Amino acid sequence: xxxxxxxxxxxxxxxxxxxxxxxxxxxxxxxxxxxxxxxxxxxxxxxxxxxxxxxxxxxxxxxxxxxxxxxxxxxxxxxxxxxxxxxxxxxxxxxxxxx
Amino acid sequence: xxxxxxxxxxxxxxxxxxxxxxxxxxxxxxxxxxxxxxxxxxxxxxxxxxxxxxxxxxxxxxxxxxxxxxxxxxxxxxxxxxxxxxxxxxxxxxxxxxxxxxxxxxxxxxxxxxxxxxxxxxxxxxxxxxxxxxxxxxxxxxxxxxxxxxxxxxxxxxxxxxxxxxxxxxxxxxxxxxxxxxxxxxxxxxxxxxxxxxxxxxxxxxxxxxxxxxxxxxxxxxxxxxxxxxxxxxxxxxxxxxxxxxxxxxxxxxxxxxxxxxxxxxxxxxxxxxxxxxxxxxxxxxxxxxxxxxxxxxxxxxxxxxxxxxxxxxxxxxxxxxxxx
Ligand SMILES: [Fe+2]
Ligand SMILES: [Fe+2]
Numbered sequence: 001x002x003x004x005x006x007x008x009x010x011x012x013x014x015x016x017x018x019x020x021x022x023x024x025x026x027x028x029x030x031x032x033x034x035x036x037x038x039x040x041x042x043x044x045x046x047x048x049x050x051x052x053x054x055x056x057x058x059x060x061x062x063x064x065x066x067x068x069x070x071x072x073x074x075x076x077x078x079x080x081x082x083x084x085x086x087x088x089x090x091x092x093x094x095x096x097x098x099x
Numbered sequence: 100x101x102x103x104x105x106x107x108x109x110x111x112x113x114x115x116x117x118x119x120x121x122x123x124x125x126x127x128x129x130x131x132x133x134x135x136x137x138x139x140x141x142x143x144x145x146x147x148x149x150x151x152x153x154x155x156x157x158x159x160x161x162x163x164x165x166x167x168x169x170x171x172x173x174x175x176x177x178x179x180x181x182x183x184x185x186x187x188x189x190x191x192x193x194x195x196x197x198x199x200x201x202x203x204x205x206x207x208x209x210x211x212x213x214x215x216x217x218x219x220x221x222x223x224x225x226x227x228x229x230x231x232x233x234x235x236x237x238x239x240x241x242x243x244x245x246x247x248x249x250x251x252x253x254x255x256x257x258x259x260x261x262x263x264x265x266x267x268x269x270x271x272x273x274x275x276x277x278x279x280x281x282x283x284x285x286x287x288x289x290x291x292x293x294x295x296x297x298x299x300x301x302x303x304x305x306x307x308x309x310x311x312x313x314x315x316x317x318x319x320x321x322x323x324x325x326x327x328x329x330x331x332x333x334x335x336x337x338x339x340x341x342x343x344x345x346x347x348x349x350x351x352x353x354x355x356x357x358x359x360x361x362x363x364x365x366x367x368x369x370x371x372x373x374x375x376x377x378x379x380x381x382x383x384x385x386x387x388x389x390x391x392x393x394x395x396x397x398x399x400x401x402x403x404x405x406x407x408x409x410x411x412x413x414x415x416x417x418x419x420x421x422x423x424x
Binding site: 009010012028029030031032034035038045046049050066068 | 132179182183186189190193194196202258259262266405408409411412
């Protein structure tokens with residue numbers, strides 16, 4: 001199909017916005033752009049029309065390496081049986097102050 | 100279909116299906132890389148794409164008044180609203196893409212008429228009062244439809260809907276405020292508001308889709324939690340919400356059967372003209388051809404820009420912060 005053949009590929013970018021100072025950048029969505037500068041510009045227009053952000057990151061979706069989402073995936077298993085990493089694992093008498 | 104599991108083996112589809120069903124039943128979200136039934140994926144793609152197309156085509160009826168808005172204030176408001184609708188379309192296209200479809204393909208399916216958009220946008224905007232009534236009734240109906248979808252089982256769709264719903268509130272309020280102003284104006288202005296209400300009321304009720312009895316896929320979509328209420332439930336909710344707003348505004352909703360039913364605790368109301376609905380959906384509404392022609396023209400006229408930007412990017416030209424000369 002000629003339309004597809006002539007179609008220039010604009011890659012997909014993921015957009016991360018820092019809502020205000022003191023917060024992490026959070027993923028808000030994605031968009032297509034020809035290059036990172038355009039992605040940044042369009043991300044501002046698309047995701048921060050109402051002061052939703054003070055800083056934006058854009059990153060090519062292709063450049064993201066992700067873990068598998070499956071719950072049974074062993075990837076997160078190592079943290080499952082290490083209850084001693086949590087403060088509640090350690091019983092301390094109620095009358096010990098400041099702990 | 101099989102997929103890799105924890106021990107590097109493969110899980111058969113029944114296991115994956117059970118896993119998926121359990122997640123949905125527990126009101127958890129399905130995320131893009133999770134296994135999902137083919138029907139779920141296909142239905143979502145169709146639903147989200149149609150929704151995205153509606154937002155994009157929805158810019159046109161109101162966009163017609165951008166150059167003719169009666170004041171700079173109204174022009175700025177309308178411009179912001181129409182720009183929001185473009186944004187809604189883009190959030191939704193992005194959500195659809197997480198299901199493995201290509202954005203450019205969706206655009207082609209829209210402009211070739213293979214995918215539909217909401218029938219409401221095939222009606223013309225005859226006076227500036229239409230801008231107010233669209234904000235009040237059309238965005239009002241959209242809010243009714245969309246608020247429950249913020250809890251859709253598909254994560255990216257639900258998140259897009261949360262963002263959209265926040266913005267829709269401005270859309271409805273600016274419309275209602277516009278109408279309040281006109282109702283405080285001359286008899287001619289009040290007549291314009293009533294006339295626009297008469298024309299948009301029934302098409303707004305049709306926005307919720309055909310009656311439940313004629314909506315065969317509703318049960319499946321509700322089980323998948325990509326639809327949270329039936330068409331008739333949402334329509335009733337919209338009528339109940341809108342009647343007191345119409346009273347406050349001082350307009351009459353054009354339905355002789357409309358009255359409060361104390362036994363049901365809801366308003367009774369008449370039946371929309373479903374024949375008209377089918378006609379408009381199948382491409383024979385007053386503005387169908389015009390809407391598609393314009394969308395296609397915009398796409399074709401933009402082709403050189405997309406090509407030029409891609410060529411420029413291919414040369415590795417620009418860094419963030421650098422602006423073109
Ligand atoms: Fe919208
Ligand atoms: Fe809207």
